[in-house]
Amino acid sequence: MTPQLIITNLSVNYGNIDALTDINLTINKGEYLGIIGPNGGGKSTLLKAILGLIPYQGKIEKIGENNTARISYVPQYTTMDRKFPISVLEVVLCGKLKSGFAPFFKYSNADIQNTLNILEKVGLKGYENRQISNLSGGEFQKMLIARAIVSNPEILLLDEPTANIDKNACSNIYQLINDLNKNITIILVTHDLFAVSENIKKIACLNRTMVYHGEPKLNEEIIDKLYGCPVDLIAHGIAHRVLSNHKELQK
Amino acid sequence: MIEALFDYKFLQYAFIASLLTSIICGIIGVIIIEKKLVMMSGGIAHTSYGGVGLGYLLGFEPILGAFAFSILAAFGIGYIKRKGGTKTDVVIGLFWSLGMALGILFIALTPGYPPDLSSYLFGNILSVLSSDIILISIVTLIVVFSILIFFNDWKSYLFDDEFAFIMGKKTAFMDYFLLVLVALTVVALIKVVGIILVIALLTAPAASAALLTNKFKNRIILSIIFGIIFSFFGLWLSYEINIASGATIVILSVLCYIILFIIQSVNKKIKGKN
Numbered sequence: 014m015t016p017q018l019i020i021t022n023l024s025v026n027y028g029n030i031d032a033l034t035d036i037n038l039t040i041n042k043g044e045y046l047g048i049i050g051p052n053g054g055g056k057s058t059l060l061k062a063i064l065g066l067i068p069y070q071g072k073i074e075k076i077g078e079n080n081t082a083r084i085s086y087v088p089q090y091t092t093m094d095r096k097f098p099i100s101v102l103e104v105v106l107c108g109k110l111k112s113g114f115a116p117f118f119k120y121s122n123a124d125i126q127n128t129l130n131i132l133e134k135v136g137l138k139g140y141e142n143r144q145i146s147n148l149s150g151g152e153f154q155k156m157l158i159a160r161a162i163v164s165n166p167e168i169l170l171l172d173e174p175t176a177n178i179d180k181n182a183c184s185n186i187y188q189l190i191n192d193l194n195k196n197i198t199i200i201l202v203t204h205d206l207f208a209v210s211e212n213i214k215k216i217a218c219l220n221r222t223m224v225y226h227g228e229p230k231l232n233e234e235i236i237d238k239l240y241g242c243p244v245d246l247i248a249h250g251i252a253h254r255v256l257s258n259h260k261e262l263q264k
Numbered sequence: 265m266i267e268a269l270f271d272y273k274f275l276q277y278a279f280i281a282s283l284l285t286s287i288i289c290g291i292i293g294v295i296i297i298e299k300k301l302v303m304m305s306g307g308i309a310h311t312s313y314g315g316v317g318l319g320y321l322l323g324f325e326p327i328l329g330a331f332a333f334s335i336l337a338a339f340g341i342g343y344i345k346r347k348g349g350t351k352t353d354v355v356i357g358l359f360w361s362l363g364m365a366l367g368i369l370f371i372a373l374t375p376g377y378p379p380d381l382s383s384y385l386f387g388n389i390l391s392v393l394s395s396d397i398i399l400i401s402i403v404t405l406i407v408v409f410s411i412l413i414f415f416n417d418w419k420s421y422l423f424d425d426e427f428a429f430i431m432g433k434k435t436a437f438m439d440y441f442l443l444v445l446v447a448l449t450v451v452a453l454i455k456v457v458g459i460i461l462v463i464a465l466l467t468a469p470a471a472s473a474a475l476l477t478n479k480f481k482n483r484i485i486l487s488i489i490f491g492i493i494f495s496f497f498g499l500w501l502s503y504e505i506n507i508a509s510g511a512t513i514v515i516l517s518v519l520c521y522i523i524l525f526i527i528q529s530v531n532k533k534i535k536g537k538n
């Protein structure tokens with residue numbers, strides 16, 4: 014078990030509000046971690062801190078094969094501008110951008126070929142010349158996943174990849190993430206507790222601080238513990254669902 | 265009018281100026297619409313009025329004052345946008361009104377006969393001088409080259425700046441640089457269409473183009489073509505019936521947008537019914 018991401022004493026605050034306090038988390042290579050927690054519990058904030066998009070206190074180490082691990086990100090598609098005048102191929106090619114200033118940068122034929130292969134892999138073959146305004150939610154999400162894969166990451170962060178997406182496309186997307194997990198460490202923020210019980214190997218419950226971190230088998234003792242903790246704010250329904258799923262498994 | 269065009273230098277300058285302006289506005293307009301920076305551009309434009317006033321008061325070229333003020337506004341608004349997030353529109357409002365107020369104050373303090381300010385507020389394309397042509401040419405070159413050379417970077421930044429940052433792009437620099445380009449654009453446009461009408465010339469051609477194509481590159485090209493058509497036709501019309509040129513160009517542009525919008529809405533309705 015080689016660690017891939019080590020978070021030590023991470024705190025983030027927005028003005029006077031503490032979004033996250035004292036997070037300690039180690040994620041091993043090849044792990045599939047699900048982060049759950051209530052709205053405003055700091056899930057997206059944690060992802061953004063890991064990506065370096067927001068300032069934070071504490072230490073985040075990304076350990077890759079050579080120095081810092083390559084990291085990529087699938088944002089919540091609902092926050093994106095879905096009317097932007099750009100084609101699917103152009104979006105996904107962004108994963109091939111050179112870092113820093115790259116005057117007269119053009120994508121190579123190899124870049125384009127690799128991108129087309131990955132579009133096929135995520136199930137968007139033949140979509141490359143479509144404008145993104147003509148995509149469904151599920152297709153848009155797959156395109157964002159393809160863009161992240163194209164950048165060849167060692168760690169992949171996904172923020173609510175199945176929010177507002179129909180069930181069929183959902184299972185498609187989870188299947189895709191499962192496949193990716195063979196080579197890539199995955200951190201997934203989700204409300205979808207079915208995903209937690211089916212695919213995810215470890216969960217972290219986040220409500221401004223780390224409430225629970227471990228196996229996704231929530232036994233009654235842990236649920237009790239969770240109810241004592243701020244996590245019971247998630248919505249009772251969801252917490253019960255995890256528990257009852259688990260009970261069914263035990264039977 | 266064609267004969268007059270050969271005879272009068274000021275008409276030739278007017279045409280060159282509107283051609284270059286159309287190129288700048290086509291590029292920057294499409295970008296600020298996609299990045300939702302239209303009001304911010306308006307704020308920068310109006311803040312520059314303070315610089316015009318200061319120029320008159322202290323006796324230096326007002327356009328230099330406008331340049332300094334609009335750059336300051338760009339950095340000020342940009343900084344607060346990065347720090348504060350939601351308060352951006354408030355800050356734009358403050359810069360906007362402060363710039364105008366300072367301009368009026370400085371001009372009132374200027375000794376002697378008050379200078380003609382309406383050419384800075386509403387512009388007068390027929391009073392463009394060769395020095396203005398040089399200024400506009402320089403700004404055109406800066407805008408065109410900085411966008412063309414980094415075209416793929418800009419496109420990815422405009423679509424999703426967070427992902428561009430993760431890919432190692434200097435997005436903070438791009439934020440500020442874009443605002444500086446807007447400030448430069450504003451300064452170049454002040455003489456041609458005036459502070460008040462800058463926003464219309466930045467938005468109308470780009471918004472019209474957005475109705476017709478959803479490809480980024482085509483949108484810029486179409487927006488430039490629209491700009492050229494609007495300003496040449498507006499110039500001709502204003503010359504023939506002897507009305508203010510800046511206002512004519514803007515009214516034409518906005519009318520064209522409205523007509524296109526109606527045609528498209530009707531088209532959609534008809535398609536929906538079938």
